[in-house]
Amino acid sequence: MATQGTLFEENSTFEPDYVVGKVAAIFFSSPDSFYKVLLVRVDHSSLDWTDDEVVVTGSFGDVAEETTYRFIGKMIEHPKYGKQFAASNYENETPTTKTGLVKYLSSDQFPGLGKKTAERLVDTLGTDLIDKIIADPAVLTSLGLKAEVREHLVSVLTENHGTDQIIIGLNGLGFGSQLAATIFEAYRQDTMRVIQENPYRLAEDINGVSFKRADQIAEQLGFDADAPGRLRAALLETITNLCFSAGDTYAALTPVLNGATSLLEQARPVQISPNDLADQLLALAKDQKIVGTKQQVYLKSLYDSEWGAAEQLVRLHQQQVTVVDDDTDWNHEIRWVQKQLDIDYDADQVDALKTAITAPISLLTGGPGTGKTTIINGLVALFAHLHDVSLDVNEYESGTFPILLAAPTGRAAKRMSEVTDLPASTIHRLLGLTGRETSDAETSGHELSGGLLIVDEMSMVDTFLFKTLMAAIPDGMQVVLVGDRDQLPSVGPGQVFADLLNSACLPATQLTTIYRQADASSIIPLAHAIKAGHLPADFTVNQADRSFFAADPNQVVPLISQVVERAKARGFAKSDIQVLAPMYRGAAGINALNAALQTILNPPRSAKTKQLTAHGEQFRIGDKVLHLVNSPEHNVFNGDMGEIVGIDLASDKTNEDKVDKLTLAFEQTEVEYTRQQFDRITLAYCVSIHKAQGSQFKLVILPLVPQFRRMLQRNLLYTAVTRAQQWLILVGDEHSFSEAAHNESANRHTTLPERLRQVFGQSTETATENQATSKTPKRVQLANSAPIIHDEPAERAGTVLTTALVLSGTVDPMIGMAGITPASFAGSRTDTQSVDN
Numbered sequence: 001m002a003t004q005g006t007l008f009e010e011n012s013t014f015e016p017d018y019v020v021g022k023v024a025a026i027f028f029s030s031p032d033s034f035y036k037v038l039l040v041r042v043d044h045s046s047l048d049w050t051d052d053e054v055v056v057t058g059s060f061g062d063v064a065e066e067t068t069y070r071f072i073g074k075m076i077e078h079p080k081y082g083k084q085f086a087a088s089n090y091e092n093e094t095p096t097t098k099t100g101l102v103k104y105l106s107s108d109q110f111p112g113l114g115k116k117t118a119e120r121l122v123d124t125l126g127t128d129l130i131d132k133i134i135a136d137p138a139v140l141t142s143l144g145l146k147a148e149v150r151e152h153l154v155s156v157l158t159e160n161h162g163t164d165q166i167i168i169g170l171n172g173l174g175f176g177s178q179l180a181a182t183i184f185e186a187y188r189q190d191t192m193r194v195i196q197e198n199p200y201r202l203a204e205d206i207n208g209v210s211f212k213r214a215d216q217i218a219e220q221l222g223f224d225a226d227a228p229g230r231l232r233a234a235l236l237e238t239i240t241n242l243c244f245s246a247g248d249t250y251a252a253l254t255p256v257l258n259g260a261t262s263l264l265e266q267a268r269p270v271q272i273s274p275n276d277l278a279d280q281l282l283a284l285a286k287d288q289k290i291v292g293t294k295q296q297v298y299l300k301s302l303y304d305s306e307w308g309a310a311e312q313l314v315r316l317h318q319q320q321v322t323v324v325d326d327d328t329d330w331n332h333e334i335r336w337v338q339k340q341l342d343i344d345y346d347a348d349q350v351d352a353l354k355t356a357i358t359a360p361i362s363l364l365t366g367g368p369g370t371g372k373t374t375i376i377n378g379l380v381a382l383f384a385h386l387h388d389v390s391l392d393v394n395e396y397e398s399g400t401f402p403i404l405l406a407a408p409t410g411r412a413a414k415r416m417s418e419v420t421d422l423p424a425s426t427i428h429r430l431l432g433l434t435g436r437e438t439s440d441a442e443t444s445g446h447e448l449s450g451g452l453l454i455v456d457e458m459s460m461v462d463t464f465l466f467k468t469l470m471a472a473i474p475d476g477m478q479v480v481l482v483g484d485r486d487q488l489p490s491v492g493p494g495q496v497f498a499d500l501l502n503s504a505c506l507p508a509t510q511l512t513t514i515y516r517q518a519d520a521s522s523i524i525p526l527a528h529a530i531k532a533g534h535l536p537a538d539f540t541v542n543q544a545d546r547s548f549f550a551a552d553p554n555q556v557v558p559l560i561s562q563v564v565e566r567a568k569a570r571g572f573a574k575s576d577i578q579v580l581a582p583m584y585r586g587a588a589g590i591n592a593l594n595a596a597l598q599t600i601l602n603p604p605r606s607a608k609t610k611q612l613t614a615h616g617e618q619f620r621i622g623d624k625v626l627h628l629v630n631s632p633e634h635n636v637f638n639g640d641m642g643e644i645v646g647i648d649l650a651s652d653k654t655n656e657d658k659v660d661k662l663t664l665a666f667e668q669t670e671v672e673y674t675r676q677q678f679d680r681i682t683l684a685y686c687v688s689i690h691k692a693q694g695s696q697f698k699l700v701i702l703p704l705v706p707q708f709r710r711m712l713q714r715n716l717l718y719t720a721v722t723r724a725q726q727w728l729i730l731v732g733d734e735h736s737f738s739e740a741a742h743n744e745s746a747n748r749h750t751t752l753p754e755r756l757r758q759v760f761g762q763s764t765e766t767a768t769e770n771q772a773t774s775k776t777p778k779r780v781q782l783a784n785s786a787p788i789i790h791d792e793p794a795e796r797a798g799t800v801l802t803t804a805l806v807l808s809g810t811v812d813p814m815i816g817m818a819g820i821t822p823a824s825f826a827g828s829r830t831d832t833q834s835v836d837n
């Protein structure tokens, strides 16, 4: 079938090779992309190929066996599998002569269509009738076909050829099979129309398509450098990048304008008018894609999520919980818990327990070993006692367990379950989310049921997930949010837990007495010293559970290798030892450490040991690996650790699929990945501190060197050392450790505290008073709160902003955007890296 328009044309100046032939077998068809491996019986080709058959790989739609295709691409030498034809595109060689078409249409594929009718169709509609029918099925209306025959004809043609055309189109644009599948999933049969009309939608809607990529397509399609869609896409990408890279929930206006200008001007050598850019910023606000206040620009989704979270918190704070009974003698109840659990709570812990059991929603924070888990256990026992519910999960086979325990990662949930001896799940699973949802304020999880929800590791929860979680909690369910405010904030935008504590709108307890010290741990006092901004005096003195080895960056890998070799000799398993580092690159970075540790912890047994190479890493059976993305279809999630338990090479005689495969065992499941999916995993002997958040390991080894300077912050070091359960080995430069302890972590720019104050209808001071006196904060009128921006519009300058004034006649999402004038760009056009928020 002929390709159409500029979208489908190859960009190269030389003629690509082709193979025309019938598909004899489909060796492999990826379940989550369009990638396929085909065996093709060669009819003719541009190659010097004498065999009857050739293996063809590439991105294809529903190719059918015994159908003839033209494959366009080049012959490559696969390192293990030999010569194969890598197709960059293909065409269905469906007959285009009248005889061929009649034969095709009167075949078994189209029951009810005889030769005569087929001839009539071709005579009436012409030899390009397939394209015509797909483009507009109405062309068949007056041709006397029975409704069911007509419908079947349209649906088979659309399925056989419509999808093909789209894949062919996406191949022509250079999208790989994975991305092509994502794009197709988003727009289905409208894919090529959407791209033709506005290729910039790809950057907006599809994770993995950048502005630059969309812009290249747009340029091919003839979109001007100052096209409004181009400017809008650059603005949106700049705002998104600024927020997600810094973890902020809004971006400052000047870096947005400068960043977008630079993006636009680097992609095409054309000066962008500041007026035009400002116009498009306002248009984005009018279209409710962004919201502006003062000098702050929000993505609408983040803006709504902050407001939504604040509103949900007010709702939960004001709900009636049945457990609160004025006559309850709390001292008596707490004595009962202490007796049950054989513990004496200190005053803060008593306070924490009382607050958690009486308040509809409350917060609990504390460093390691201060008793957070102890309070969770006490709370669970007390809740069950007061509500007269059983804690035996076997009694709830058909109903819901009344106490829900959740954490942001699978490993944290597992730990929660171990220490409480009760079921715990990830927040995503609790809400029925896949983790693949777009970051969106509209995302909703299914409503929870039960009496008490306890969420641990709250510092890892970002603004989107928090809003979704809060919205899923029904009235009457008590909520306790537990975490350590000093740990790294969430990967996604926001610092929800710190903001909740700082805003003082909800009852909160902070635990400070360290109990695990009594076990002679020196790791916990180290963590507390770091929290206070310094290293302990005995930092370099070796302790029973902690050591420091000085090393320059080039000595880090050999030194850690030595330590790991000794640990292995002493019987430590791969899963017991965890090296953590802040960065991937460099002599002491994660990549170098992984390569070295793999040779110690999982060396090749012989020269014949099977291994696969992908993205610069080698994988062998027995390797410890980290999963880097959410794959809900496989029940594996970002941060899960597993082990390689099988390798099938494409060249293995027994491998019928003829593609390289890895089998990975995770605690919950086993999955098989083909090369297209290998970038979802990496070696995990050393992982980033961010990825280790929420997990603990028997032995943690942590190198810090001056090369990591840009990352050396207090919460990073604190999070790393608190991952160690029993032993901690610190390696590197003492000054880097002390610099990290000194460097107070940068505060993220968020407005959740402001929203909380607005919806709780009080200032922070009043909230603190309320908390102290246990008064309930006054409820505010929620209905109007979200879309209204309370800031006064500043003076507006420049003709561009006349537009803003006009627009602001409706909802005024841009109030305060008075700063957008050409002057906003002056002086700092080249300073695109500076983010002054």
Ligand SMILES: Nc1ncnc2c1ncn2[C@@H]1O[C@H](COP(=O)(O)OP(=O)(O)OP(=O)(O)O)[C@@H](O)[C@H]1O
Binding pocket: 343, 344, 345, 346, 349, 366, 367, 368, 369, 370, 371, 372, 373, 374, 375, 515, 516
């Ligand atoms: N009041 C107390 N009296 C005696 N021991 C206590 C008390 N509170 C807690 N502990 C003990 O201190 C240790 C640490 O407590 P717990 O595990 O609850 O702290 P945590 O804050 O959850 O620590 P982490 O964040 O590191 O998991 C436990 O062994 C616990 O039994």
